[in-house]
Structure formats: structure tokens, C-alpha cells
Amino acid sequence: MSIKKVLLFIVALVFLSALSAQTTQEQADAIVWECLNKEIQVCTMYAKEDVQEEMIITSSAEELLELDYACWVYYIRYAGNDQGRYLIVNESNGNLLEVNAKSGAEPEDLAEWRVVAKEIPFTEYSLDEKIPPSCCWIKYLYNIFPFRSEVVIINSNEELENYTCVEDPQGWPCIPPCIDYPAIDFSKYTLLLASGVEGYKVVPNYKNLQQLSTQSYVMKVDLLPFGAAALTQWHVPIIVNKIVDDSIIELVVTIKFGKN
Numbered sequence: 001m002s003i004k005k006v007l008l009f010i011v012a013l014v015f016l017s018a019l020s021a022q023t024t025q026e027q028a029d030a031i032v033w034e035c036l037n038k039e040i041q042v043c044t045m046y047a048k049e050d051v052q053e054e055m056i057i058t059s060s061a062e063e064l065l066e067l068d069y070a071c072w073v074y075y076i077r078y079a080g081n082d083q084g085r086y087l088i089v090n091e092s093n094g095n096l097l098e099v100n101a102k103s104g105a106e107p108e109d110l111a112e113w114r115v116v117a118k119e120i121p122f123t124e125y126s127l128d129e130k131i132p133p134s135c136c137w138i139k140y141l142y143n144i145f146p147f148r149s150e151v152v153i154i155n156s157n158e159e160l161e162n163y164t165c166v167e168d169p170q171g172w173p174c175i176p177p178c179i180d181y182p183a184i185d186f187s188k189y190t191l192l193l194a195s196g197v198e199g200y201k202v203v204p205n206y207k208n209l210q211q212l213s214t215q216s217y218v219m220k221v222d223l224l225p226f227g228a229a230a231l232t233q234w235h236v237p238i239i240v241n242k243i244v245d246d247s248i249i250e251l252v253v254t255i256k257f258g259k260n
Helices: 003-020 025-036 157-161
Strands: 043-047 055-058 064-067 071-078 085-090 096-100 135-137 149-154 164-166 189-213 216-241 248-255
Touching: 025 043, 025 071, 025 085, 025 096, 043 189, 135 216, 149 248, 189 248
Parallel strands: 216 248
Antiparallel strands: 043 071, 055 064, 071 085, 085 096, 135 164, 149 189, 189 216
């Protein structure tokens, strides 16, 4: 191989290495979430969908900052406060720039920005770990119209016992509360209990939890119907890292008819 070809090959490798070093949108999201985790105020984070090549921002000190490099742009909106904050991630190296925005000067097109969501890991929880099971979830099959679904935040054993009961040998009703359930360390974890009533038999076959802001979450549950029509109450309990009682959790339930 000639020297010229070797040099061209080295230049090509350097160019490809530089491209691979660029910060992706997913990486930029992780960088700003790390910053947002330190927030103590209730807030929501928004992001420009694409890399911005240039942008002008007015800071809280009335300074005009002109960004003339490729970057991922985020805006934090605080609840009950008209002064937000920009987080700028340099696409080339991942460096983070924080700028307090001028009061009352949030982006005019903020409604078009995406809300930055973070997927939250969880562990499924069951009352049926003991054989034979002695605990079950309390069923509320009365006053069900219209059919409803809800998710509750449980942060103590006392709260958990409000939703459990001991199986009655006669079958119905069960006797609350149950105290013989798999232990949860509520000093570190929270139990989210989603439940609902449907007019036919269903089984939950997908669960997902995403964080939208410091105290706002979306929990998604897919239900797969089977069998004949019958009033059925379903439960989806999951364990997550500790969240505060006044967090807002939106429950989105989807019925998956058919094979897909």
C-alpha cells in the first residue's frame, strides 16, 4: 500500500472516529436528566427535536447569548414560576451549559417541543409468592359503572394493608387486612398499585413507567382480553425507587384486541 493511500486511510478513520464521538439525542437526554435529578422544585423538561446549529438566548441578566455551534437544546419550566432555565448540550463533546432564562421569556414555540421522558426501572410484585397464597388484593366489583382504572402510591405497610385481604375458605368476600405478605423496604422503595375493572376477562401483558418531570409520571398498562364476558378486576403492582406521596401518576390503559 502506498504512503498516500495509508494517509487517506488514516484520515478516514479519524473522520469516522469524530462522527462516532458526537453526542446522540439519547445521550444528551441522559446528561440533562442527571442535572434534573438534583432539582428540588417541581418542573418539566422540554427539548428541541433536532440538533440546533445556532440559537439566541436572553439570560436572566438581560444578556444575549448567541450559540453558534451544533447543540441539543433543553428548556426547564418550573411550576408556579415564570423564570425557566436552558440546558445546552454540545453535540461534539457532550459539555453542558446552563443558562437561567429571562423572567417571562420562555420559548414562544414551547408547545412544539417534546417533553423529555425517562424510563423508570421497576420490579413486579406479587402477593402469591407463598404456597398456598393467603393474601389477595381487595376487589371492588360494586359501583363499577362506568368502568374505571386507577393507580395508587403506597409508601408504608399500613397503606398496603388497606388494599389487601385474607382469602376466605368460602370464596367471597375476603377478610381485610392481610399482614402476611412479601416484605417491602418502604424506606427505599414505593409500591405502585394499578387496578381497574373490565366487562370481560383480561390479563395484563405489558407494563411501562416513565418520568416526565420531578414529580410527574406516566404508567402504561396493556391488557389482553380472553374468554367470555365477565366482570373482572385486574391488578398491576410494581416496586420502584422511593417517590413522594404527592407525585402525579397518569395511568394509561390500552386493550390489545387481536393477535398484535
